[in-house]
Amino acid sequence: DTGVSQDPRHKxxxxxxxxxxxCDPISEHNRLYWYRQTLGxxxxxxxxxxxxAQLEKSRLLSDRFSAERPKGSFSTLEIQRxxxxxxxxxxxxxxTIGSSGYTFGSxxxxxxx
Amino acid sequence: GExxxxxxxxxVREGDSSVINCTYTDSSSTYLYWYKQEPGAGxxxxxxxxxxxxxxxxxxxxxxxNKKDKHLSLRIADTQTGDSAIYFCAESMxxxxxxxxxGRGTSLIVHP
Numbered sequence: 001d002t003g004v005s006q007d008p009r010h011k012x013x014x015x016x017x018x019x020x021x022x023c024d025p026i027s028e029h030n031r032l033y034w035y036r037q038t039l040g041x042x043x044x045x046x047x048x049x050x051x052x053a054q055l056e057k058s059r060l061l062s063d064r065f066s067a068e069r070p071k072g073s074f075s076t077l078e079i080q081r082x083x084x085x086x087x088x089x090x091x092x093x094x095x096t097i098g099s100s101g102y103t104f105g106s107x108x109x110x111x112x113x
Numbered sequence: 114g115e116x117x118x119x120x121x122x123x124x125v126r127e128g129d130s131s132v133i134n135c136t137y138t139d140s141s142s143t144y145l146y147w148y149k150q151e152p153g154a155g156x157x158x159x160x161x162x163x164x165x166x167x168x169x170x171x172x173x174x175x176x177x178x179n180k181k182d183k184h185l186s187l188r189i190a191d192t193q194t195g196d197s198a199i200y201f202c203a204e205s206m207x208x209x210x211x212x213x214x215x216g217r218g219t220s221l222i223v224h225p
Binding site: 004048093101 | 117146148153154155158201203211212213214215217
């Protein structure tokens with residue numbers, strides 16, 4: 001296993017367009033987390049899944065954002081009608097139940113122009 | 114990261130020790146973490162400490178926890194240029210979800 005993979009690494013989109021990011025966690029990890037990181041800030045929690053169930057969402061996750069993990073393996077994060085304020089690095093992490101550590105992916109850098 | 118605070122920058126000379134400090138507000142924090150982020154990369158877990166511990170050492174890294182003052186520090190001995198990165202302090206309450214709250218990160222610059 002090569003760790004947590006995120007695709008694409010970079011995405012440039014025009015304001016108003018929809019974008020979708022994918023995260024492939026470490027195969028035996030049943031928990032998957034999405035974070036957003038803006039320049040000069042630490043990662044901010046967006047949502048997390050345990051298997052296919054989305055168990056918690058942050059208030060940062062507006063109704064334009066939706067995340068899925070249909071089979072409890074990979075996850076997608078979709079942003080509809082992107083705004084310039086959505087420009088950020090979107091990080092995915094995974095862990096196992098009861099684990100206190102996470103493995104982060106390299107992130108998807110979104111630029112909305 | 115308003116619940117976790119760190120100084121933003123630290124500059125040290127190669128071979129010296131680096132000490133990165135962090136304060137947190139949530140007294141119920143169970144786990145405290147240090148992550149490293151290199152440019153363009155995700156976060157790498159360096160080490161973590163349970164709240165019932167005072168110190169943890171792992172090779173060149175020493176974590177000190179003062180639970181009374183809610184103060185966490187990371188000491189890097191014999192700092193190398195490869196240690197230049199952003200270091201994030203994070204805390205979580207444990208329990209079922211272990212969702213950490215991160216600080217803004219301390220940018221460590223190691224110069225020759």
